[in-house]
Amino acid sequence: MxxxxxxxxxxxxxxxxxxxxxxxxxxxxxxxxxxxxxxxxxxxxxxxxxxxxxxxxxxxxxxxxxxxxxxxxxxxxxxxxxxxxxxxxxxxxxxxxxxxxxxxxxxxxxxxxxxxxxxxxxxxxxxxxxxxxxxxxxxxxxxxxxxxxxxxxxxxxxxxxxxxxxxxxxxxxxxxxxxxxxxxxxxxxxxxxxxxxxxxxxxxxxxxxxxxxxxxxxxxxxxxxxxxxxxxxxxYGKKGPTFGGQKIAAPEQSVREKQAAILAPILRGFCSADRHMIGHFTDDVRVLEFINSNDLARLAPLGTSCPDHFLRTKISPLVLTLDAEADLSDAEGLKTLLAPAFVAYREMYADYYQTCKHENSPAMRDANPVIILYPGIGLFSFSKDKQTARVAAEFYINAINVMKGAEAISAYTSLPRQEAFNIEYWLLEEAKLQRMPKPKALTGKIALVTGSAGGIGKAISRKFVEEGAVVIINDNDSSRLAQAAQEFSHLFGKDAYTTALLDVTKNEAIQQAFDTAALAFGGVDIVVNCAGLSISKPIEEHTEKDWDLLYDVLVKGQFKITQTAVIMMRKQAIGGDILNIVSKNALVSGPNNAGYGSAKAAQLHLSRLNAAELGKDQIRVNVVNPDAVISDSKIWEGDWAAGRAKAYGIKVEELPAFYAKRTLLDKIILPEDIANACLVFVGGLLNKSTGNVLNVDGGVAMAFVR
Structure with missing residues (x-):
């Protein structure tokens, strides 16, 4: 048939x-x-x-x-x-x-x-x-x-x-x-x-x-x-090689991804001069064929022809002149090297606007590029959110396909600049933009919350996405991570998140998680140190292994995540937020708690030290102090609950009510309560606050900071 x-x-x-x-x-x-x-x-x-x-x-x-x-x-x-x-x-x-x-x-x-x-x-x-x-x-x-x-x-x-x-x-x-x-x-x-x-x-x-x-x-x-x-x-091929033939060879994929991960935060910083942008990277074979070709220099400045392509990709891309395998380790030197290209692009765009504008044209919009081409490596796109950035890249690939076909049968022609302007600054398009919903509090922000496959970390990530952010969900438990990813996909769709398997005690895993953030979204703006564990034992039962594990995860983990985050945030040069989820135990002395409580105290003071050091970079460091957040908490699945119940002379099932009763407000604390506190710090209303501690414990008088 x-x-x-x-x-x-x-x-x-x-x-x-x-x-x-x-x-x-x-x-x-x-x-x-x-x-x-x-x-x-x-x-x-x-x-x-x-x-x-x-x-x-x-x-x-x-x-x-x-x-x-x-x-x-x-x-x-x-x-x-x-x-x-x-x-x-x-x-x-x-x-x-x-x-x-x-x-x-x-x-x-x-x-x-x-x-x-x-x-x-x-x-x-x-x-x-x-x-x-x-x-x-x-x-x-x-x-x-x-x-x-x-x-x-x-x-x-x-x-x-x-x-x-x-x-x-x-x-x-x-x-x-x-x-x-x-x-x-x-x-x-x-x-x-x-x-x-x-x-x-x-x-x-x-x-x-x-x-x-x-x-x-x-x-x-x-x-x-x-x-x-x-x-x-x-x-294809009758008039000669596609795009005039290959000018350079692309390095292998692992090299491309490494170079892209290093460079993306710097590019994002330049493109976020007006507002925070989200990035997208692709080294699709069609992109590589175009950006590695002899005709790139001739065709790229022409821009696109179809108005649907043009509206999403801007008048033309920015083409970088970096060698594909250049040493990108000197971030400040790289910024100095790239700055003139961005200045020139903005000047070109301003000239385009001034030359083509009409008496009633809307004001000039962001003059930064949407599409950035790195020969040998791939295509970066930057826009207000992940979906728009991804779609811009897809449309530019469409434009590449169009150029390839037109050049094979004749010669490619783009829209005249005046016609392109008339589309881009069409009053009807402007009216459509004005009708769009007001950006949410975290629109354009990228968040990495450690331990975010469950409990407090997942609640924080969910709250951040609801407020417009994109998140890197991570955990050291692959099955738990897969379940969280499925949940976020169902709730928010593929553009709201990416995932990384992350053990905060392992340097390589930390770097890979931040590389994932760079490749998926362009960088990171908010880091929440939430990964943790608890061990409750009398001092005579506490082992050196217990002690080392607590300090490796809670203290050294917080330090190493923060250290890596600062490197990326400084590349972007647009500030950032570091939030540390500590505990009321950082301030309150309790029984059977020497290792955990002292590690939490170290976390708290490390936060103060970081706040004092990073203010010059416009990186804010603040602390949220929860207490007794039992719901969906991996900590409470183990011996911690039994240890705390033993310390207080009660049964495990009595712990939630016990913790609530000892607070001034008589309230059980939920993961969502901690998420709300985090949003208070990063949502825009406290941009001039750093070094602070916010207690979310129902009111424990002994934990009052002042």
Whole structure:
């Protein structure tokens, strides 16, 4: 039996007749099904890119009459994850009637507000700027995507002729124009002038395809993109080596990752001149092919062509001139070496803004690069959060694919700088930015909380992510770490965290954890020393092994983690927070507690010493003193609980109530209480406080600091 999937080698045929049959008769459900399939293949479009629609009859609630409605992805959505609440639904006749009052390009932005007068479903998502592009075409199902293979042809110097020759007139062509009402009219004109075409190529932009059913549209889209990809593949190498051939060779992956981990915090520091940025690193083979090529110097400054790529990657990348295997150990010397490149980039961006701005243009935004290319090593991207940084890197890889294809068949052309500016500083884009939610307290911050696979550490990490941070979850127990990772993935998604197996007594493990932070996010801003253990014995039973273990984990572990964190924070030169989870036992003398209590006292005073030393680096060091946090605590799974119960002459199960009763507030302390205290220190309200101790113990008078 013939399998449709066998027809395609450049795109994924994912349509399942059984699943689609369940949706028969519901055109909106089929639109969503088709959209999700298309969005699942990054060769077709990237996150947030493209748009899909369908038209079907529905009952007008005002008249009771049947009328045609268009459902289309709403503003800011993603077709790969699109659901019904992400659609805009509009009366087709009202939308098309807007052409009767349209006065030309000068009125483009005003037309967007009028889309709201065409809304059919009052619970609709806001209509996107692409709405008229779909509305004026008569087809029941329409796909507007940004596939690399099609854009490579659309961005080629003679893309129009190439499209004509390749599709024998079955794909129309519309020259580059910013999306809007007029472009919708141009698409309709192209169709009227070329009846029978199966799609339209938008110069430098993307592809429109369609069908009378969801499946016909899906299949048509795949077929057109497959033809484009086949054409490119057949032409690779005919004009010579890809990107002019290899200029340098990349070192092996372990070297690339080592260099990237060393450099990332320095780059992040430069890119965080205006606000804290989160980083992403990739040494994808497509990136390496481009950055190691002879044509890098010619192509990189041109920037991208597709506006969806450009909006996320900025006007052009910053290309570093460092040797791939350069000695990067001198952080201060490296900063001095790199500073002129960042100054030059900011000046270039400011000149671009000043040259292209209009009277009503929004103020210039952050002038730092989003994409940084390190020949031989890989691509760094920096943005407001991990998802945005990762997606920027993905879009730049799309741009690389486009450049590769266009150069193979012709010559690559990017958007003219004025057109690029008009997209980047479009008032409608600015309005969209202004509608975005206010950043959370820890947006842009990177936190490493030791011992964060359970108990207090996990609660702190969870609180930090809820407040906008990304975290490096770690533990010395791999199974416990895997469980925590699964929990965070379910709660927050893949961009909120990464993991590291960390034993705070081992130098190599500590360095690997911080390297993981650098590669995943670009560095670290908040370090919480939370890993710990407890041993409760009378002095005569305390062994030297007990003593050494307590001091190695609690005191030396805190010291070594802090020492490594400071090295990274100084590379970034944007300050930081170190929080030490100590204990009321650092201040209170109790029975059977010589090793643990004295180690906690050492932790507390070490915190004061670090605060005194690190203030000049704008690194704050503060302490949270918990007491008796039993919930989800690994400490209480062992002999500690029995030891404390014995010391107080009570049963183990009586400990929670016993600890609560001895406090001034008569409260049981939970991990979440400690997490809240940590947020107080790092959430922005106490940025001028260091060397402090905050007790979270329900009120133990003997533990009052003053």
């Amino acid at each position: 013939f399998d449709e999937r066998d027809r395609f080698k450049h795109v994924s045929y994912l349509w399942d007749e059984t699943e689609a049959a369940k949706l028969a008769g519901d055109e909106v459900a089929l639109l969503l099904y088709r959209s999700n399939l298309l969005g699942a293949d990054l060769r077709l479009t990237n996150y947030g890119g493209g748009n899909t629609s369908c038209k079907a009859n529905a009952i007008d609630p005002l008249t009771g009459q049947t009328t045609e409605i268009m459902w289309i992805k709403g503003s800011g959505g993603d077709i790969g994850t699109l659901k019904r609440n992400g659609l805009a639904a509009l009366y087709v006749d009202r939308l098309r009637a807007l052409k009767n009052i349209y006065k030309g390009l000068a009125q483009e932005d005003e037309m967007v507000a009028l889309f709201n007068h065409c809304i059919y479903d009052l619970n609709s998502k806001a209509p996107s700027i692409d709405t008229p592009l779909h509305g004026f075409l008569p087809f029941k199902h329409i796909d507007h995507l940004h596939p690399d293979a099609a854009i490579a042809i659309a961005a080629a110097k003679d893309g129009k002729q190439l499209t004509q020759d390749l599709f024998k007139g079955k794909i129309g062509w519309v020259d580059w124009q910013k999306p809007g009402f007029d472009l919708g009219l141009q698409l309709k004109q192209c169709l009227d002038e070329n009846p029978g075409i199966r799609g339209i190529m938008l110069g430098s932009h993307g592809l429109f395809t369609w069908g009378d059913t969801a499946y016909e549209s899906y299949l048509n889209t795949l077929e057109v993109i497959e033809i484009c990809a086949d054409y490119l593949e057949a032409n």
